[in-house]
Amino acid sequence: MSDREIDQQLVDRVQRGDKQAFDLLVIKYQRKLARLLSQFIRDAAEVEDVAQETFIKAYRALPSFRGESAFYTWLYRIGINTAKNFLISQGRRAPTMTSAGFDIEDAENFEEGSQLREMNTPESELMSKQIAETVNQTLQELPEELRKAITLREIEGISYEEIATIMNCPIGTVRSRIFRAREIIAEKLRPLLGTSQDTRW
Amino acid sequence: MKSKISAMMDGELKSEDVSSIITQIKETGDLKNEWSTYHLIGDSLRRSSSSIDIARRVSTALATEPTLLAPRTTKQNKFKVFALSVAASLAAVAMVGWMGLQSMGHSPENFTNNKIALQPEPSPAIPASSSIADPAPAPAQINDYLLAHRQFSATPAMYGVAPYLRTSVESRGSPDR
Numbered sequence: 001m002s003d004r005e006i007d008q009q010l011v012d013r014v015q016r017g018d019k020q021a022f023d024l025l026v027i028k029y030q031r032k033l034a035r036l037l038s039q040f041i042r043d044a045a046e047v048e049d050v051a052q053e054t055f056i057k058a059y060r061a062l063p064s065f066r067g068e069s070a071f072y073t074w075l076y077r078i079g080i081n082t083a084k085n086f087l088i089s090q091g092r093r094a095p096t097m098t099s100a101g102f103d104i105e106d107a108e109n110f111e112e113g114s115q116l117r118e119m120n121t122p123e124s125e126l127m128s129k130q131i132a133e134t135v136n137q138t139l140q141e142l143p144e145e146l147r148k149a150i151t152l153r154e155i156e157g158i159s160y161e162e163i164a165t166i167m168n169c170p171i172g173t174v175r176s177r178i179f180r181a182r183e184i185i186a187e188k189l190r191p192l193l194g195t196s197q198d199t200r201w
Numbered sequence: 202m203k204s205k206i207s208a209m210m211d212g213e214l215k216s217e218d219v220s221s222i223i224t225q226i227k228e229t230g231d232l233k234n235e236w237s238t239y240h241l242i243g244d245s246l247r248r249s250s251s252s253i254d255i256a257r258r259v260s261t262a263l264a265t266e267p268t269l270l271a272p273r274t275t276k277q278n279k280f281k282v283f284a285l286s287v288a289a290s291l292a293a294v295a296m297v298g299w300m301g302l303q304s305m306g307h308s309p310e311n312f313t314n315n316k317i318a319l320q321p322e323p324s325p326a327i328p329a330s331s332s333i334a335d336p337a338p339a340p341a342q343i344n345d346y347l348l349a350h351r352q353f354s355a356t357p358a359m360y361g362v363a364p365y366l367r368t369s370v371e372s373r374g375s376p377d378r
Binding site: 021189 | 208210211
């Protein structure tokens with residue numbers, strides 16, 4: 001089942017009264033949304049507030065979501081509007097999307113957008129730095145075939161089938177290599193994430 | 202179990218497994234952490250290394266929100282409506298087609314009988330005659346009858362070639378009598 005279909009299935013559940021399913025969408029998209037919002041809002045705490053407001057607005061509007069666009073496109077649109085309204089309410093000028101060279105079509109691919117700036121409070125910066133360092137260092141230490149598999153998947157966004165062709169192995173092997181790579185990296189991250197226990201589930 | 206979460210977030214889990222996996226992730230704190238960490242790893246590898254984690258906050262804020270009970274208007278239902286409308290259209294076309302065949306049901310038979318009656322003569326005007334093998338007897342009375350009662354034949358239902366085919370039969374038949 002494709003990524004978009006899984007989002008749709010989560011949306012279906014929320015629409016049928018399953019609030020917890022919305023948590024999984026928040027977990028999945030919070031960082032991407034925050035990066036998008038940090039394009040307009042510099043302060044990290046404000047980004048968090050606006051991100052939270054975006055998710056709550058999205059939840060309230062979810063009955064009208066019909067699945068014509070992907071969930072994340074719809075979410076990012078709400079995010080951009082929420083950020084604009086926030087800036088106006090603060091008496092700051094909302095950037096026009098076009099003059100920023102940024103509109104919703106870009107939002108779908110904004111992961112590649114190198115122009116996006118990082119959020120920068122010392123605390124969050126330290127944390128994200130540590131996470132990034134741990135992830136990258138562990139990646140370098142992985143056995144060759146695990147590193148290759150997860151890199152092709154997460155960075156290049158290639159399907160299992162194509163990875164199997166590239167690496168000349170069965171799909172089942174690709175599946176288990178990616179899983180093992182994730183588990184090894186997750187293991188290294190756990191102590192780091194454990195420090196903020198209150199934010200864990 | 203965890204390996205299924207891994208496959209699911211890559212869009213590589215079989216559809217029939219997805220529903221039960223989502224339920225288990227939702228209800229098991231450990232698996233939810235797994236879902237969270239795997240996504241964090243992915244985002245970190247793609248260099249969106251923000252440390253934001255507002256999922257708890259949002260969840261708490263949503264606790265006071267009314268639970269949604271939206272009418273189901275998802276793609277599945279749309280597909281169902283679409284499928285039903287296609288089925289209805291096909292049924293309508295089939296019905297009309299069947300009625301059409303019924304109303305001209307006699308004409309191929311008559312046509313064949315006429316031809317068989319004419320077989321002794323060379324009949325270049327009816328090249329299909331050899332392909333229609335109807336062993337039924339073709340009494341000459343039927344031809345006479347049909348010639349006399351053209352209005353009962355099925356021609357009105359067939360606006361295409363049938364009138365011409367029968368016309369050629371008539372013209373050939375008449376010198377015989």
